Amino acid sequence: MAERARIGVTGLAVMGRNLARNFARHGHTVAVHNRTSAKTRALVEEFGGEGTFLPADTAEEFVALLEPPRRLVIMVKAGAPTDAVIDEFAALLEPGDMIVDGGNAHFADTRRREVALRERGIHFVGTGISGGEEGALLGPSIMPGGSPESYAALGPILEDIAAKVDGVPCCAHMGPDGAGHFVKMVHNGIEYADMQLIAEAYDLLNRALGMQPVQIAEVFKTWNLGRLESYLIEITAEVLAHTDAAGGKAFVDVVQDRAEQKGTGRWTVQTALDLGVPVSGIAEAVFARSLSGHAELRAAAQGLPGPTRGTLDGDDADRFADDVEQALYASKIVAYAQGIHQIQAGSAEYDWSIDPGTVAEIWRGGCIIRARFLDRIREAYEAEQKPDSLLTADYFRNAIAGAQDAWRRVVATAAELGVPTPGFAAALSYYDGLRSPRLPAALIQGQRDFFGAHTYRRVDREGPFHTDWSGDRTEHAV
Numbered sequence: 448m449a450e451r452a453r454i455g456v457t458g459l460a461v462m463g464r465n466l467a468r469n470f471a472r473h474g475h476t477v478a479v480h481n482r483t484s485a486k487t488r489a490l491v492e493e494f495g496g497e498g499t500f501l502p503a504d505t506a507e508e509f510v511a512l513l514e515p516p517r518r519l520v521i522m523v524k525a526g527a528p529t530d531a532v533i534d535e536f537a538a539l540l541e542p543g544d545m546i547v548d549g550g551n552a553h554f555a556d557t558r559r560r561e562v563a564l565r566e567r568g569i570h571f572v573g574t575g576i577s578g579g580e581e582g583a584l585l586g587p588s589i590m591p592g593g594s595p596e597s598y599a600a601l602g603p604i605l606e607d608i609a610a611k612v613d614g615v616p617c618c619a620h621m622g623p624d625g626a627g628h629f630v631k632m633v634h635n636g637i638e639y640a641d642m643q644l645i646a647e648a649y650d651l652l653n654r655a656l657g658m659q660p661v662q663i664a665e666v667f668k669t670w671n672l673g674r675l676e677s678y679l680i681e682i683t684a685e686v687l688a689h690t691d692a693a694g695g696k697a698f699v700d701v702v703q704d705r706a707e708q709k710g711t712g713r714w715t716v717q718t719a720l721d722l723g724v725p726v727s728g729i730a731e732a733v734f735a736r737s738l739s740g741h742a743e744l745r746a747a748a749q750g751l752p753g754p755t756r757g758t759l760d761g762d763d764a765d766r767f768a769d770d771v772e773q774a775l776y777a778s779k780i781v782a783y784a785q786g787i788h789q790i791q792a793g794s795a796e797y798d799w800s801i802d803p804g805t806v807a808e809i810w811r812g813g814c815i816i817r818a819r820f821l822d823r824i825r826e827a828y829e830a831e832q833k834p835d836s837l838l839t840a841d842y843f844r845n846a847i848a849g850a851q852d853a854w855r856r857v858v859a860t861a862a863e864l865g866v867p868t869p870g871f872a873a874a875l876s877y878y879d880g881l882r883s884p885r886l887p888a889a890l891i892q893g894q895r896d897f898f899g900a901h902t903y904r905r906v907d908r909e910g911p912f913h914t915d916w917s918g919d920r921t922e923h924a925v
Contacts, residue, residue: 451514452478452501454604456522457532459486463522464494465584466549466576469608471498478502480509510539516600517544525552533560533571542568545597549576551711554625554632554718557592558797561624570597573624575631577814578610586610588814589618590634590806592627610813617809622799629718629793630806633786636715636729638679638815639708640782643732643870645683648775649699651857654866656767657758660697664688670772674846675779677818706736715789722792726785727877728778731869753865767860773853778874780847783824784837785877804828838881847878 455478456467463481467490470477476499481487487502494500503509510517517540521532533546540546546569548557557573564571575590576583589609591598598620609618621627652658652666664687671680689698712733719726738745759767787803794801807824811817827833827840834840838847847854858875861868880886895901897916902925904910911925 450476450501452476452512453514454478454518454520455480455509455513456520457481457509457536458522459490460522461580462549462576462583464490465580466520466522467500468494468497469584469586470604471500473607474498475604475607476501478509478512480506506535506539510536515541515544518547518601518604519545520547520549522549525550529556533564537564537567537569540569543570545570545572545593545601547572547574547591547601549574551631551635551709552628553714554629557625557628561593570594572597572601573628574605575627575634577631577634579815582610582813586617586813588809588812588817590621590627590630590809591618592621592623592625594623595620612812615808617812617814619805619809621806622794622801625797626794626799626801629799630790630801632711632714632718633790634810634814634816635711636726636789637782637786639712639715639732639736640728640870641679641779641816643735644775644778644782645679647868647870648771649683649687651771651861651866651868652768655759655860655864656764660687660699666768674819675772675776678815704739705742706739708733708736712736718793719789722789722796724789724792725877726789727873728782728785728870731873735869754863756863759860763860770853770857773850774857774871777847777850777854777878778871780837780843781874781877787824787837802828836881838878
């Protein structure tokens with residue numbers, strides 16, 4: 448009998464190719480397929496020595512190479528291309544087989560596809576994979592959804608190739624249907640916020656202290672030795688220390704200040720609005736990227752007046768870098784708190800039963816937002832008394848208590864100098880909003896009742912109520 452593969456990958460662009468190589472390196476026989484056979488042949492010719500690859504030129508050959516239950520991983524562009532590939536292969540599969548979508552699909556599409564394929568007896572596994580091309584090859588963080596039955600057959604293979612931290616695979620079943628892609632979407636939203644906060648820290652050190660990129664790189668290297676240790680802090684130091692070969696200038700100074708995006712951050716914010724979850728830090732990070740892309744609008748605004756104060760000096764300058772570290776850490780905590788809140792809200796809405804502690808555990812390695820303090824997040828949600836918010840867990844409450852004075856100084860100084868810090872400021876406002884015993888929302892609800900008879904509730908009696916604003920202003924229970 449001809450040799451068969453335990454798993455197959457179709458779609459051999461960088462991520463798909465590296466994922467296939469990762470499977471092969473771990474001793475799994477891998478069927479490989481691409482719409483254009485040249486990519487399939489190139490993979491086998493260049494990396495065939497890493498393991499056992501079974502190439503296929505057609506969809507029919509590819510499916511025939513897979514041992515049952517067939518595990519078919521598709522790594523293609525989200526949207527219509529994914530639907531087209533699913534339709535092509537579903538027609539060739541049998542009940543009990545599974546299609547694994549490892550791309551950045553919208554979780555709503557994953558839910559739709561899962562229902563359609565379930566009716567045909569095929570398991571659809573929407574799987575978030577984080578770590579970029581390097582992670583796909585060396586060990587990513589993997590967030591699979593789908594049925595428990597599909598994870599029983601697929602999970603051990605995914606856990607085998609995932610990153611490991613303290614011997615624990617950075618892979619776990621997130622929940623039914625779209626749970627995996629939902630968690631990956633929020634992961635990317637947190638990633639947007641984290642990157643924005645780091646960029647603001649760099650901007651403040653540059654503009655408030657006059658530090659050059661290579662000097663700021665050394666600051667980030669120092670920070671990466673402490674509580675801010677993370678992949679993003681590490682690569683930030685590398686980017687800032689890099690010199691452009693063409694002109695000898697700092698690399699960051701020759702890159703256009705227009706940050707692009709592929710949509711997962713935007714999906715995070717849109718979904719948060721639907722769920723009624725305030726992810727203000729993530730939203731500001733998305734909007735900051737959007738603002739950076741409006742070059743004509745920004746050019747037209749260059750003549751607008753700003754503050755007269757320049758860089759800092761004296762005692763203010765001496766302590767400012769330390770203050771920025773404190774502000775960055777506190778704001779980072781808020782970003783994760785908002786993301787976890789959104790995951791909990793999505794889990795409740797769609798009945799997924801996602802465990803935040805498990806999410807934090809599999810984010811500790813392989814993924815873009817891996818960081819030292821994810822262990823602290825895991826511990827907070829593994830405790831007998833689960834926190835209502837990450838911010839109320841002992842470690843994080845104490846961390847912010849120690850950082851808040853510096854955090855406030857940084858936001859105030861940025862405003863005085865005219866340096867935009869939407870991430871820092873939004874995080875601080877969220878924190879202050881949570882801890883405020885009373886918010887001005889009472890006035891907003893009064894306004895809504897005035898112009899639209901939208902009613903309000905009182906603090907002293909059960910409601911709702913409406914005041915006759917255009918008449919004698921008597922109050923009526925509704």
